[in-house]
Amino acid sequence: MIDYEFIKARSLKEALDFLGNYEDVKAIAGGTDLIVDIRKENVRAKGFKRLLDISGLKELEFIEKERDRVVLGALLTHTSLIESPIIEQHFPLLASAAKTIGSPQIRNRGTIGGNINNASPAADLLPPLIALKAQVKLCSVRGERTMSLEEFLAGPYKTNRQSDELMTEVHIPLVNEDYLGNFQKIGRRKAMNIARLNLAILLGINDGTIFDPRVVPGAATAYPIRFGKVEEAISGKDIKDIDPVEIGELASEEMISFTGVRWSTPYKRVALASLVKRALESIFQEAKVDE
Amino acid sequence: MFSTVNKPVERIDAYEKVTGRAKYGADLQFAGMLYGKVLRARYPSAKIKKINVERARSLPGVWAVMTAEDVPCNEIGVIIQDQQILAKERVYYIGDGIAMVAAESLETAARALEAIEVEYEEIPGVFCPIEAKNESPIHPDRRDNEIIHHKLRKGDVNKGFADSDVILNREYDTQFVEHGYLEPEAVVAVPHENGSLVTVYGSVQNIFATRDAVARCLKAGLSEIRIVQNHIGGSFGGKDEVVSSMACRAAILALKTNRPVKMVNTREESIVESYKRHPYKMKYKVGATKDGRLSAMEIEVVADGGAYACQTPFVPWRSVVQATGPYEVPHVKTDTYGYYTNNVYTGAMRGYGSPQVIFANESLMDELAQELGLSPLEIRMKNILRNGSVTASGQKLDRHEVSLAEVIEKAAKAIDFEEKYKRYSKPQSGDTRRGIGMAISYRGCSLGAEAVDAAGAVLSIQKDGSVYLYSGLAENGQGLKTVFCQIAAEELGVGMKHVTFLEANTLISPDSGSTVASRSTLVGGNAVLNAARRAKDALSKFVADQFGLSSSDLVFEDDYLFTLDGKKLISFAEAANKAFWAGVQLSHVGWYVAPSIHWDEEAGKGNPYFTYVYACQMAEVEVDMGTGEVTVLNMAAAHDVGRAINPEMLKGQIYGGVMMGLGYGILEEVEIDEGYILNLNFDNYLMPTSKDMPTIIPIIVENPDPDGPYGAKSIGEPTLELGAAAIANAIAQATGKRIRSLPLNLERVLLGYPLKKGRGKK
Amino acid sequence: MSKIEVNITVNGAKHRLEVGPKERLIDTLRERLHLTGTKEGCGVGECGACTVILDGEAVHSCLILTAQVDGSEVLTVEGLEVDGRLHxxxxxxxxxxxxxxxxxxxxxxxxxxxxxxxxxxxxxxxxxxxxxxxxxxxxxxxxxxxxxxxxxxxxxxxxx
Structure with missing residues (x-):
């Protein structure tokens, strides 16, 4: 049985002070992952003695568009991402991923900060956020630091957050209209799915030529990462010269180069190739329509 | 023609349910109530060397800690008494209880469980029913692991195969499936209440089966045990033995502490402990002539019974009767077996041994059709049972309409089967492919020759003309209360609002056996009809005397009594009032015994059921060829039910059954690895959501049965037994690949075989 | 375990409660306030039987600690019927x-x-x-x- 003391943070400062004073603290926001972990006594929910409730910190529930980026408060729920006109306009990729998370009840409680910090290999927001080159801001009584989400993730259910730090913001650089994205997900049913595989692809396309490609499968590797070989293979190419089937297969090979052959590989090898092919086809289609 | 029956009247329990007033087992509170919890096994197969409960007993707030030693009679079972209330010396499966506690709070109970020390010695287990056949017996008092062997024999299969132009041999298998009732099991046992030794309230599917278990366990008389059913949050065959066991545990704790004891399973506890649908391994050999007529079938079915016999002696019996499917086959040899293993035990689940064999025989018919160049419709129309046909068990069908051709035709028309089948048979390209498939069935109604088949009901007319009614069968959510009240209201010519239905209670209700086998409307409905007729006869005789008429001159309708030519005589209420004050008996017991049937176990033949229902379901699917995702687009479900007592509730049965069949076909599987259950909650035991459902076309076909109340037969189980088979056939058409094991999940559809994660090291 | 004071409004009625750190909203509703219409089917936010409306949003009452919802308004099934009239x-x-x-x-x-x-x-x-x-x-x-x-x-x- 997991026992803990409950502390409600009334302000960000109070939360940071508390995190600075104690080492055995776990922060709870929406609780949609953590409460389940506590019930199941999962290893990752063990070893804390104090539960710090940050769900009331309204100052971390905002979306703000700046000159070259959008700043998201870590406590934004998935529902607010989906309903935000700013996200809809600039990062439809992120909205489409958020829509596939859990159910309305989960989306109403679960937060972007929670999704990132839980760092599940199958987290639906990680691939699009990595593809969008999101940065995360961490605060502590010692100060604050910002790093890329890619750097922040350290492994399955592992991050580089220090025990006294709290993630307060997510920054997403704006991309111009040359960029087109697509999100794909396979689940075992049509709703309430943990991704069997997911995928975010964001491509810059100028005059039919791909630049700055970002290809991030989820639930394919220990934690979501960019697939450099795939990106390299399509970068600088004209979309007319790209065979999506071939790139799909390349993605599968790259996946296996990271994971080796696991129990699920026979399935994921084929399915990831299909997703990559589909996402590329969909983006290419959109690019042609835009011309 | 009818005033209440055959009408979509409102459910009588709907108001309580939409307002949150309906009380389920876990909602009950009693003064001084304690919370019971069970410590479950750590290994699926082990010896218990030592249990130390001292530390747990000494915790403040703990009232009792008990082990098998404290149970008066530790083995229960409806058919074979081998199920342990708490494991004594030996753990047979991972859901076995080791010890139990009663404490003042759930948290204290949980801490007490953590304080119990158990020393185990692991014993190699048996986890495959085929291997179990030759392994030494799991239960030391048995000769071997065979729980049951049923056979069916017709004609001479050797001759039948010799006469065949085509012979196919195929193997099919199915998975463990969880009932998935939304309400986890819950009971409250109250000592010495209302004249009983102990009363158990809760989500009990079969009050008499649970009563028998509690009485046996406590070594008490049946009349000392009062089981009262509450609102029950779904059952589907599932809240029988597992709830009986829970009721026994709660009763023992209640009597020990002299306090009410509530036991509620968490979902994880429910999944680890409760029995599942039997996985089947099936071998089919079929012979047919060139023109597509079946000449012989030889079938062998092996069911995994798990740790305890439970319903395994009976489930494969329904399978042995129905395994050929609803076809005329001159030569048949079928053998069904059930074996003990150290897996979770298996028992009754909606369908009861039919969905497994239907998946096999209906896949087989499509495979045979393909071999012979026939369409799925053609091969079925050539071979289906019709009026006067003789079934595989040798029963001549001449008492009711054998409506297979009708249900097939209606389903095909509704979903446009022929046109779509042709279209999808042409080469398809692209990421997604479509297919359409069908399955048909016949199903024996009620228990059949398995057991005594009788039921009772009590109906009482009050002096204000209102009526109350109760029966020995119980509401499971399917709408039994409403259907029974409709029958009573129809017969008495009164409005539904005047009829009240009382909950089932073993110290009041007539023992009517179990609410199973889709028998309630048919057998229980006849009992209600009988009770209503008796009460009506008494009232008729009294009123006729008053008016100088004879009983047969009276018509009961719209809360009044009329003459045959429509003259209003007296209101029902006034008639009841006068009759009451004249001392007329207005409370009556109705009883119904099903028509006689027989089964010769030695010869493997007989007339196993007194009537059958017929059904056809068709499914149209889209398959993603790159990911294995299946989308079921449309399903048509045509069911001959004899008579629809409540057409809207009947549709609800069809929609729900189709959904369960879809889950069985493409989603659901309790994953078991060497006896350990891997998916213990709904986060990884996946059931269909609103988004998974196709457009469903329910088709009600009514050919009244001479033995049914108003001609009604059965609907609960037939609705779920066909879906998986129809979907599998549709997927086979779409992909061009035949998959012979369920569920048709992502991996099987994409790769043709399943992938197993394994549980890793403990 | 120390208790946490929580003020919540449930179906229009105000409550001041002292809850433990582990008490979930569903426990508060069912056990303390005797609002047993809200059901527990899985305890992990997968079945939705425990859904209530918290400050206007549908949420799982099994995944929320009561201590988290100080100052909130909760609507349960019992609150749908108003003055004897069904919703x-x-x-x-x-x-x-x-x-x-x-x-x-x-x-x-x-x-x-x-x-x-x-x-x-x-x-x-x-x-x-x-x-x-x-x-x-x-x-x-x-x-x-x-x-x-x-x-x-x-x-x-x-x-x-």
Missing amino acids: PLQEAFIQHHAIQCGFCTPGMLMSAKALLDKNPNPTREEIKTAIEGNLCRCTGYEQIIEAIESAANELQAASH
Whole structure:
């Protein structure tokens, strides 16, 4: 049985002070992952003695568009991402991923900060956020630091957050209209799915030529990462010269180069190739329509 | 023609349910109530060397800690008494209880469980029913692991195969499936209440089966045990033995502490402990002539019974009767077996041994059709049972309409089967492919020759003309209360609002056996009809005397009594009032015994059921060829039910059954690895959501049965037994690949075989 | 364990409670306030039987600690009926036979209510999405969807 003391943070400062004073603290926001972990006594929910409730910190529930980026408060729920006109306009990729998370009840409680910090290999927001080159801001009584989400993730259910730090913001650089994205997900049913595989692809396309490609499968590797070989293979190419089937297969090979052959590989090898092919086809289609 | 029956009247329990007033087992509170919890096994197969409960007993707030030693009679079972209330010396499966506690709070109970020390010695287990056949017996008092062997024999299969132009041999298998009732099991046992030794309230599917278990366990008389059913949050065959066991545990704790004891399973506890649908391994050999007529079938079915016999002696019996499917086959040899293993035990689940064999025989018919160049419709129309046909068990069908051709035709028309089948048979390209498939069935109604088949009901007319009614069968959510009240209201010519239905209670209700086998409307409905007729006869005789008429001159309708030519005589209420004050008996017991049937176990033949229902379901699917995702687009479900007592509730049965069949076909599987259950909650035991459902076309076909109340037969189980088979056939058409094991999940559809994660090291 | 003071409004009634750190909202509703209409089917936010409306949003009461919701307003199934008059959703569930065993019904009603509060004129697909987190093992969802469509129409007509 997991026992803990409950502390409600009334302000960000109070939360940071508390995190600075104690080492055995776990922060709870929406609780949609953590409460389940506590019930199941999962290893990752063990070893804390104090539960710090940050769900009331309204100052971390905002979306703000700046000159070259959008700043998201870590406590934004998935529902607010989906309903935000700013996200809809600039990062439809992120909205489409958020829509596939859990159910309305989960989306109403679960937060972007929670999704990132839980760092599940199958987290639906990680691939699009990595593809969008999101940065995360961490605060502590010692100060604050910002790093890329890619750097922040350290492994399955592992991050580089220090025990006294709290993630307060997510920054997403704006991309111009040359960029087109697509999100794909396979689940075992049509709703309430943990991704069997997911995928975010964001491509810059100028005059039919791909630049700055970002290809991030989820639930394919220990934690979501960019697939450099795939990106390299399509970068600088004209979309007319790209065979999506071939790139799909390349993605599968790259996946296996990271994971080796696991129990699920026979399935994921084929399915990831299909997703990559589909996402590329969909983006290419959109690019042609835009011309 | 009818005033209440055959009408979509409102459910009588709907108001309580939409307002949150309906009380389920876990909602009950009693003064001084304690919370019971069970410590479950750590290994699926082990010896218990030592249990130390001292530390747990000494915790403040703990009232009792008990082990098998404290149970008066530790083995229960409806058919074979081998199920342990708490494991004594030996753990047979991972859901076995080791010890139990009663404490003042759930948290204290949980801490007490953590304080119990158990020393185990692991014993190699048996986890495959085929291997179990030759392994030494799991239960030391048995000769071997065979729980049951049923056979069916017709004609001479050797001759039948010799006469065949085509012979196919195929193997099919199915998975463990969880009932998935939304309400986890819950009971409250109250000592010495209302004249009983102990009363158990809760989500009990079969009050008499649970009563028998509690009485046996406590070594008490049946009349000392009062089981009262509450609102029950779904059952589907599932809240029988597992709830009986829970009721026994709660009763023992209640009597020990002299306090009410509530036991509620968490979902994880429910999944680890409760029995599942039997996985089947099936071998089919079929012979047919060139023109597509079946000449012989030889079938062998092996069911995994798990740790305890439970319903395994009976489930494969329904399978042995129905395994050929609803076809005329001159030569048949079928053998069904059930074996003990150290897996979770298996028992009754909606369908009861039919969905497994239907998946096999209906896949087989499509495979045979393909071999012979026939369409799925053609091969079925050539071979289906019709009026006067003789079934595989040798029963001549001449008492009711054998409506297979009708249900097939209606389903095909509704979903446009022929046109779509042709279209999808042409080469398809692209990421997604479509297919359409069908399955048909016949199903024996009620228990059949398995057991005594009788039921009772009590109906009482009050002096204000209102009526109350109760029966020995119980509401499971399917709408039994409403259907029974409709029958009573129809017969008495009164409005539904005047009829009240009382909950089932073993110290009041007539023992009517179990609410199973889709028998309630048919057998229980006849009992209600009988009770209503008796009460009506008494009232008729009294009123006729008053008016100088004879009983047969009276018509009961719209809360009044009329003459045959429509003259209003007296209101029902006034008639009841006068009759009451004249001392007329207005409370009556109705009883119904099903028509006689027989089964010769030695010869493997007989007339196993007194009537059958017929059904056809068709499914149209889209398959993603790159990911294995299946989308079921449309399903048509045509069911001959004899008579629809409540057409809207009947549709609800069809929609729900189709959904369960879809889950069985493409989603659901309790994953078991060497006896350990891997998916213990709904986060990884996946059931269909609103988004998974196709457009469903329910088709009600009514050919009244001479033995049914108003001609009604059965609907609960037939609705779920066909879906998986129809979907599998549709997927086979779409992909061009035949998959012979369920569920048709992502991996099987994409790769043709399943992938197993394994549980890793403990 | 230290207790936490929580002020919440449930179905319009104000409560001041002292709760433990582990007490979930569903425990508070069922055990303390005796509002047993809210059901627990899984405890992990997968079945939706425990759905209530918290400050206007459908949430799982099994995944929220009561200590977290100080100052909030909660609506449960018991709060739908006002002055003895059923909510149009409740009426529609009865009329459309959207109920069998009834265990999912309270949660289903709350998800439907949360939908109609935000979107009074939902499409069939939006209805399916709104209840995608509410498992029902009996009905196959069809009559539930019909009931919600019908209640939406009813509410629309009433507001004109």
